Amino acid sequence: MPQEYYDAIAANRRGTFFLFTAFLILIILLGFFVGVYIGSPEIGMILTFLFGFVWTLVSWFAGDKIIMRMSGARKVEKKEFPYLFNITEGLAIAAGVPMPELYVIDDPSPNAFATGRDPQHGKLAVTTGLLKMMNRQELEGVVAHEMSHIRNRDIRTMLLAAVLVGIVSMIGNIFMRMSFRSRDRKGGNALVMIIAILFIIISPLIAQMIKFAVSRKREYLADASAVELTRNPDGMLGALKKLAADHTPLQRADGATAHLYIEDPIDKERGFFRSLNNLFSTHPPIEDRIKKLAEYGAIG
Amino acid sequence: MLEWILGGIVLIVVLAVIVMYNSFISLRTRMENAFAQIDVQTKRRYDLVPNLVESVKGYMKHEKGVLESVTKARAAIITGAPVKDRLKAENVLTGALKSLFAVAESYPNLRASENFMMLQEELSGIETKIAFARQFYTDAIMKWNQKVQMFPSSLIANFFKFGPKEQLEATAEERKAVKVKF
Numbered sequence: 001m002p003q004e005y006y007d008a009i010a011a012n013r014r015g016t017f018f019l020f021t022a023f024l025i026l027i028i029l030l031g032f033f034v035g036v037y038i039g040s041p042e043i044g045m046i047l048t049f050l051f052g053f054v055w056t057l058v059s060w061f062a063g064d065k066i067i068m069r070m071s072g073a074r075k076v077e078k079k080e081f082p083y084l085f086n087i088t089e090g091l092a093i094a095a096g097v098p099m100p101e102l103y104v105i106d107d108p109s110p111n112a113f114a115t116g117r118d119p120q121h122g123k124l125a126v127t128t129g130l131l132k133m134m135n136r137q138e139l140e141g142v143v144a145h146e147m148s149h150i151r152n153r154d155i156r157t158m159l160l161a162a163v164l165v166g167i168v169s170m171i172g173n174i175f176m177r178m179s180f181r182s183r184d185r186k187g188g189n190a191l192v193m194i195i196a197i198l199f200i201i202i203s204p205l206i207a208q209m210i211k212f213a214v215s216r217k218r219e220y221l222a223d224a225s226a227v228e229l230t231r232n233p234d235g236m237l238g239a240l241k242k243l244a245a246d247h248t249p250l251q252r253a254d255g256a257t258a259h260l261y262i263e264d265p266i267d268k269e270r271g272f273f274r275s276l277n278n279l280f281s282t283h284p285p286i287e288d289r290i291k292k293l294a295e296y297g298a299i300g
Numbered sequence: 301m302l303e304w305i306l307g308g309i310v311l312i313v314v315l316a317v318i319v320m321y322n323s324f325i326s327l328r329t330r331m332e333n334a335f336a337q338i339d340v341q342t343k344r345r346y347d348l349v350p351n352l353v354e355s356v357k358g359y360m361k362h363e364k365g366v367l368e369s370v371t372k373a374r375a376a377i378i379t380g381a382p383v384k385d386r387l388k389a390e391n392v393l394t395g396a397l398k399s400l401f402a403v404a405e406s407y408p409n410l411r412a413s414e415n416f417m418m419l420q421e422e423l424s425g426i427e428t429k430i431a432f433a434r435q436f437y438t439d440a441i442m443k444w445n446q447k448v449q450m451f452p453s454s455l456i457a458n459f460f461k462f463g464p465k466e467q468l469e470a471t472a473e474e475r476k477a478v479k480v481k482f
Contacts, residue, residue: 082418082421082422082425083421085425086421086422086424086425086426086428086429087425087428089425089429090425090428090429090431090432091432093334093337093429093432093433093436094432094433094435094436096330096333096334096436231435
């Protein structure tokens with residue numbers, strides 16, 4: 001078991017490389033289309049390349065803060081949440097990573113996530129609902145789960161995945177709007193329409209890729225690592241059971257950040273989107289996680 | 301041709317030595333870090349105990365024995381001594397604090413006091429941190445000793461004189477159930 005997280009770190013290096021390559025190809029492709037539209041493919045490619053470069057720099061250095069703001073998380077001090085701080089400080093020692101910055105989201109839905117470009121810049125957010133619902137050992141389980149995401153460098157891969165989904169949906173949106181506007185004018189531009197449609201087709205594929213990169217194995221491994229860190233399977237198991245029983249959706253969750261959370265923050269009960277959500281779900285069913293963890297606990 | 305093959309082999313060997321040497325060094329840093337944590341946390345606890353005794357005194361007039369054992373256990377700790385030499389005394393303090401908190405359970409007024417609650421949270425936080433640091437330290441030593449003995453890293457260990465490290469003393473006091481006298 002202890003050896004597994006070295007494999008996880010190696011897998012994350014590959015995943016990061018894969019995501020970055022996909023990102024580069026996408027940007028160049030996009031540049032070509034935009035270039036054709038404005039009459040010069042070269043200029044288009046240079047423009048989008050520069051755009052992608054700046055976007056990558058910004059998200060590398062500020063992505064974690066942007067994600068925290070998007071999720072409505074505020075940074076907290078030890079004075080306000082001594083309980084959470086003590087637990088996190090302890091588990092940071094256990095995992096051998098620096099103490100992450102702590103954030104709290106005011107939301108009754110129990111959930112948590114970690115982000116950052118490396119363990120030295122780790123950031124951990126929990127909802128007030130989680131703090132209210134979990135007892136000490138369960139909260140320890142959840143924090144340990146996130147801590148192992150930090151230790152295994154899952155946070156970097158997941159951050160890049162969020163950035164990629166963000167840029168795809170943003171560009172998709174811009175073209176959608178452009179194509180609608182040009183349809184209002186008579187004789188809309190066919191090319192813009194084609195690109196817009198292309199992006200609508202590509203976006204789920206990108207999501208699929210992210211699903212592979214941020215594979216379900218990662219969650220199972222983090223659950224198991226949480227038990228390894230706390231030396232207590234009951235905490236993580238109890239927490240998962242409580243998360244499974246709760247169906248409150250998180251207010252500020254969206255597709256770009258959903259894969260960061262310990263449990264899928266998007267409401268699964270919303271009829272129409274239900275099948276769609278399952279298809280592109282980044283999280284294994286929580287019942288499976290409980291089963292796997294119980295088996296692991298029984299063996300180890 | 302032969303030179304190339306030999307050169308390649310030498311290069312691979314040199315790289316392997318570097319990688320193995322570095323893994324020894326990073327393990328050693330981790331061990332030292334965990335050990336420093338034990339030091340930091342036990343010192344913080346040492347500083348907090350007088351506050352605790354002070355805040356509890358008024359409520360627990362009939363529990364002189366428990367309070368005294370805590371004060372005594374703290375006094376027995378030689379500040380500034382290396383952690384290894386202090387560990388036994390630190391473990392006694394752990395036990396004494398455990399009994400104090402167990403006894404405090406039967407004083408509802410005390411449990412409601414905010415000051416006491418804060419101190420209890422801080423101290424139990426410190427206890428878990430000490431436990432986690434020990435756990436990390438023990439794991440790191442285990443890995444270190446494994447590396448020292450296993451081939452081929454044992455060759456590196458021999459060359460650089462990395463010997464096996466001693467584990468922290470097993471804490472019989474910690475495992476023993478805490479007896480609470482009423």
